[in-house]
Amino acid sequence: MKFLCLECDQVMEFAERQIPGDGTLAAVFVCPECDREMALLTNPMETQFVSSMGVKIGGREVPAQPMEGIRTSLDEGGEKAFTEPVGEAAGNDPSVPAPPGAPSVVWTPEAIERLQRVPSFVRGMVKRIYTDYARERGIRTLTPETMDTARSDLGLEGM
């Protein structure tokens, strides 16, 4: 899928992705030359269909998580399906191993509290995504604000 700005004969760049509600997915593309913007809106069926293929319109900012499709699409995901990662309370999840030399990311109690409100069915993967996000940007302390920024930066649909 490519969007061409006919005026400038330029391929528009993916800029932003949002889930404004109702299962709609909005993907914004911008012309690098004239800055004209356009939004691609998908209906709920199309949104889910794209996500069922495990692909993201505009590209992926974060690597695909294990069973991401099932975990974000299943209606009644088991609250007891996944074991709590060890060390979660400390905000240091060994299942998100820091690459050698990389500082570990510490979650503030407020951030952990907010993470606990995420259904446990997807909590592990959500935690990993935020931790990676923080690590990649050199953020050592992960706060609820970091989560907000990450959410909109990464366009986390349904998480």
Add this chain to the structure above:
Amino acid sequence: MRKFRTYGEVEHSTGSELLEQVLDQRDRLARRLAEVGTIVAVASGKGGVGKSAVTANLAVSLAARGHRVGVLDADLNGPSLGRMLGVVDAGLEDRADGVVPAEGPRGVRVISMELLQDREDAPLRWKEPNSDTFLWQSSMEAMALREFLADVAWGKLDYLLVDVPPGTDKIRRLLELVPTLPVALLVSTPAEMSRAVVLRSIRLVREAGVPSVALVANMTEYLCPDCGHRGSLFRGDGVRRLAEESGLPIWAEVPFDPRLGEATDRGVPPAAEQAANPVAEAFARIVARLEEPPGPDHEAPGSPSGSADPETSS
């Protein structure tokens, strides 16, 4: 009329192409399956013939012989292998490199929808919209099967058994993801009713070029748990006729044994436990056939493979 350049002519590379993502997905699947030895589909087309019970008992029988075995319950709507392998209450470990499968008897690694849903009676429902439309369901099911194959940290396996749900289209879904499927076992009962459906499945796996296709006859005779008396359960002999019509070998005939059913449903598939009984022998035969190096099948169609006692064949 305006003249557009083609997609390929419009240069642009941000690495965001959907196709690239799909290819990347395919790579992930290939990397995961590179560690898996032989994938065995246990299918039928027909419901209720004992596919899941055969899968569970075959898994423990293979594991008892020292093989590393994984079981993938592809029956998303009517999963049963979590229960049959006694792992329904196991919590899955969620790791960056994959979801760690539950560990059942003899170290058999299991993934099943039963492990992902809390309530036993929870119907498989995907988030709205239109979760009842056929297209929707099937795209979700294809996604789930792909993730069960690619996103489970199977580790090194000698065998991965896939319990394929009833319905002839379901085996096709597996073949789309695993086009080089090496073995398909088609379970059938002597009841004539199942013949037509199983024939359709046979045709599908043959057309897909699955090199090793065999029949497992289930509930061929009644085995009285008290006196060991054997009698027939069904009139006719549908599986032999099936073997003749299709030219497929019957790898084993599993008798109807109430103890087998009861113990399997309780989560302790008994095939590997008892030494010398017709059920254990039947599964030992399938194991022996799977252990044979792949090659053309010299078996005369219709005759159950000869005595392949694990004691003597090892």
